Every structure is written in structure tokens, then in C-alpha cells.
Amino acid sequence: MPPPKAKGGKMLSLVLWRIRVTLNDNRQLVGQMLAFDRHMNLVLADCEEFRRIKQKKKATEDDSTPSQELKRSLGLVILRGEMIVSLSVEGPPPQVDEDKKTAGVRVCSSFLMSYFGLG
DSSP states (O other): OOOOOOOHHHHHHHTSSSSEEEETTSSSEEEEEEEETTHHHHHEEEEEEEEEEEOOTTTTSSSOOOEEEEEEEEEEEOOOOEEEEEEEEEEOOOOOHHHHHHHHHHHHHHHHHHHTOOO
């Protein structure tokens, strides 16, 4: 399912979508895009980094050395636009139930009311 078209452009339609960003040092970051600016700086949430590591070659081995992919969990990342080579969509934004939205408000309001002695 492609992202819906937004009036502010393609990047605005990708906010909250899960994207894969390829950097100029061949790392790839996958995360939920929260924000961007005119310099293509990005804010990614729940970000994971993927790196390909080539195994060191021994004299007896041929050219078909397997590469290993390392995964690292980063969390919240602010990424400089100058480092970005490409973007691709990994998946749609997560679905949020209406119950979960209102549950957070109820917990917060009940906490504030008890804190200030109103309830």
C-alpha cells in the first residue's frame, strides 16, 4: 500500500511511516520517521542500524567470502541530511486503537487530579 499523497509534498506524506535510509558509508537505518526539514535532516524513532561486514580473507579462500549483517538498536536518532543517499518505505504507520488513545488521557487526567487534590 503506497503512502497517501499530501499537499505538502512526498516527504510530508511519509511522516510516521517506517522507512529505510541508506547512508553514504553503506549503513542502513530503519525507523519511524517523526520529522524532517528543508535540509533533509530526519528524526527517526525506534531506529535500528544494519551494517554489512565482510569476513577477512585468508590466503587459501577464494573470492566468495560471506558477508555478515550486524544489527544494532539505536532508539531515537537525529540524522543529518548530508549523510543520506536514499530513502525507501518499509511499512505503513502503526495502527492505534481508539481505546489506547483515550486510556492514556484517562490515566494522565486521573494522575493530575489526584496530584492537585481535585479528585
